[in-house]
Amino acid sequence: MTLRAPFRFDIVGSFLRPARLKKAREQFAKGEIAALDLKQVEDEEIAKLIEKQKAAGLHTLTDGEFRRSYWHLDFFWGLQGITHIELDHGYFFHGEETTKGTAIVTGRISGENHPFVEHFKYVKQFEDENTLARQTLPAPAQLLAELYRGDNGKITDAVYPDHEQLIQDIAAAYRQVIRDLYDAGCRNVQFDDCTWGMFCDTEYWNKRQDGARSLKAIAEEYLRLNNLALEGHPNDLAINTHVCRGNYHSTWATKGGYGPVAPLLFGREHVDGFYLEFDDERSGGFEPLKEVAPGKKVVLGLVTTKRAALEDRAALVDRIHEAAKYVPLENLCVSPQCGFASCEIGNKLTEEEQWAKLELVKEVAEEVWGTTL
Numbered sequence: 001m002t003l004r005a006p007f008r009f010d011i012v013g014s015f016l017r018p019a020r021l022k023k024a025r026e027q028f029a030k031g032e033i034a035a036l037d038l039k040q041v042e043d044e045e046i047a048k049l050i051e052k053q054k055a056a057g058l059h060t061l062t063d064g065e066f067r068r069s070y071w072h073l074d075f076f077w078g079l080q081g082i083t084h085i086e087l088d089h090g091y092f093f094h095g096e097e098t099t100k101g102t103a104i105v106t107g108r109i110s111g112e113n114h115p116f117v118e119h120f121k122y123v124k125q126f127e128d129e130n131t132l133a134r135q136t137l138p139a140p141a142q143l144l145a146e147l148y149r150g151d152n153g154k155i156t157d158a159v160y161p162d163h164e165q166l167i168q169d170i171a172a173a174y175r176q177v178i179r180d181l182y183d184a185g186c187r188n189v190q191f192d193d194c195t196w197g198m199f200c201d202t203e204y205w206n207k208r209q210d211g212a213r214s215l216k217a218i219a220e221e222y223l224r225l226n227n228l229a230l231e232g233h234p235n236d237l238a239i240n241t242h243v244c245r246g247n248y249h250s251t252w253a254t255k256g257g258y259g260p261v262a263p264l265l266f267g268r269e270h271v272d273g274f275y276l277e278f279d280d281e282r283s284g285g286f287e288p289l290k291e292v293a294p295g296k297k298v299v300l301g302l303v304t305t306k307r308a309a310l311e312d313r314a315a316l317v318d319r320i321h322e323a324a325k326y327v328p329l330e331n332l333c334v335s336p337q338c339g340f341a342s343c344e345i346g347n348k349l350t351e352e353e354q355w356a357k358l359e360l361v362k363e364v365a366e367e368v369w370g371t372t373l
Contacts, residue, residue, distance in 0.1 A: 003132040005188045005238045006273045006299045006333045007059045009365035009372035012242050013136040013190060014071060014339030015064035016346045016354055021045045025069075025344065042067050043122065050126045056358050057372055060188070061133045063123050064341070069101065071192055071247075071342040072138035076103035076146060079173055080110040087150065093251040098343070103146050105159040109169040111176030117184055124185050132188050135181055139193035139241060140174050140229040141222035167221070171228035178229070182237055189239045190275070195222050196265050197245035197277075200256035200284075215260075223264050230270045240297070242275035245282060247338040250306040250348040257284020262291035273297030278319070279304035279337035289326035298327050301337030303361050308353040316364045334365050 017025075024041040027033045046063045053061055068074040077084045087100045116135065123133040144167070147156040160166040178189060199219050230239060243265070246253025258265070258276070266274065266289070274292070277283045278300050292298055300323055302316050316334070323332060340347055340354050349357075365372050 001129065003059060003130075003187075003373075005060060005132060005134065005190075006240055006275070006297050006335075007373055008333045008369045009057065009059070009362045010275070010299050010333050010335040011053075011058060011060055011062070011358070012192075012275055012301070012305075012335060012337075012339045013060075013062045013065060013134065014341045015049055015062075015066075016341050016349065016351050017064075017066060017344050018045055018048075018351070021066055022344065046122065047126070050123065052355070054126075054128075054131060056355060057362050058358070059131055059373060061123055061126055061131050062136060063119060065136065065339070067119055069099075069344050071136070071339065072142055072146070073101050073103055075114075075116060075138050076143055078115045079143075080112060081105060081107040081169075082109060093246055093248050093253045096249060096251045098248050099345075102149060102152060103143070104152055104155050105147060107159065109166070109173050111173035111180075114177045114180065116177065117180045120181055120186055121184050133186065134188040134190055135186050136190045136192055136242075137174075137177070139191040139195065140170050140225045141195045142193055143170055144222065144225055145195050145198075167225055167228070171225060171231075174229035175232065178233055178237070178239075182234055187237055189237065191226070191239065191241040191271070192244060193226075193241055194244045194246060194253070196243045196258075196261045197254045199261045200245070200258060201254035202256070202260070219261065219264055223268060227268075227270045238272050240273040240275060240299075241269065241271045242338070243277065244338055244342075245277060247305070247342040247347070249343075249345050252282065252306070255282035258288035259284065262288035266291040266296075267293050271296075273299060273333075275299040275301060275335060277301045277337040278323075279306070283337075286323045286326055289323060292327050292331075295331070297331050297333060298323070299333040299335045301335050302364075303334075303336045303357050305336045305338050305340045305347050305349070305354075305357065308349045310356060310360055313360065313364060313367075316360075317367055320364070320368050329368075334361055334368070336361060 028038040083106045120135045
């Protein structure tokens with residue numbers, strides 16, 4: 001049997017960090033333990049996590065993003081020509097400010113020898129006939145957005161006065177990493193992309209851009225960049241994308257339905273499927289799914305990772321059938337709306353509550369489709 005994501009019962013990728021891992025990362029940051037000591041703890045905790053994923057009946061295996069501080073920045077810092085700095089302020093979420101890390105350009109961007117390839121190889125060894133290792137990556141558009149976050153844009157323009165060269169170099173860097181992952185045996189890549197969530201929230205976008213460029217112009221550029229990065233990937237490599245509106249310590253950044261971006265995202269992005277948030281009213285209704293290109297899969301993120309309370313199972317089943325008015329049921333799947341710990345701080349749940357959420361998703365998938373594949 002050949003496994004290909006997405007699956008009827010699926011996940012977005014990140015998991016709550018165990019206390020032992022958090023302690024080791026703190027010790028490493030203080031210089032109290034060496035990098036190899038931290039890696040040993042990471043390896044051991046990831047191995048435990050993978051066993052739990054298998055026991056939960058998942059067909060997707062991830063490292064839970066246990067080696068990362070952030071869902072996106074650690075990947076950016078692993079690219080050539082990118083470095084890590086701290087800003088005066090983090091992102092401003094609903095009622096909370098995030099930590100302050102960011103990525104800036106220091107030279108020509110490229111993707112050789114990215115550390116995530118070795119991270120993937122560690123997960124790959126645990127695959128079996130029922131499971132497929134997945135590598136999650138922030139979308140190329142997300143990097144471009146970060147490089148123009150606040151005053152970062154001045155640095156970016158100084159290093160890259162030719163903006164088109166920047167676009168081409170980011171795309172080429174991603175193609176390199178994707179090739180290297182494929183050569184390491186990866187057949188399941190997931191882009192994580194908050195940019196589309198920003199576009200859904202006109203108020204948020206207007207504050208962020210302050211009239212500098214139109215939403216439509218930026219959205220078209222982000223779409224072109226993502227598609228450039230996907231050019232030439234092998235047919236047996238599934239590449240899907242997850243659209244998020246912010247997920248930090250159970251808070252969120254943006255709101256609004258998919259209507260403003262549906263024709264671009266669902267109709268023109270060259271991915272196999274979409275992992276979409278639909279856990280509360282901030283995500284709007286299912287009608288924008290009518291723009292999904294024929295044959296593409298949609299993973300309905302109906303179960304929230306932001307709160308511990310379990311959703312009503314019957315209501316979840318009803319919502320899937322409601323979504324099937326716009327996308328055929330055979331092209332639908334179900335998952336939590338996002339990861340459980342997009343940053344290492346994690347959401348406000350316990351590990352037991354995290355696994356209870358996944359058990360609920362599994363039960364719903366089995367009821368609707370009679371399978372978790």
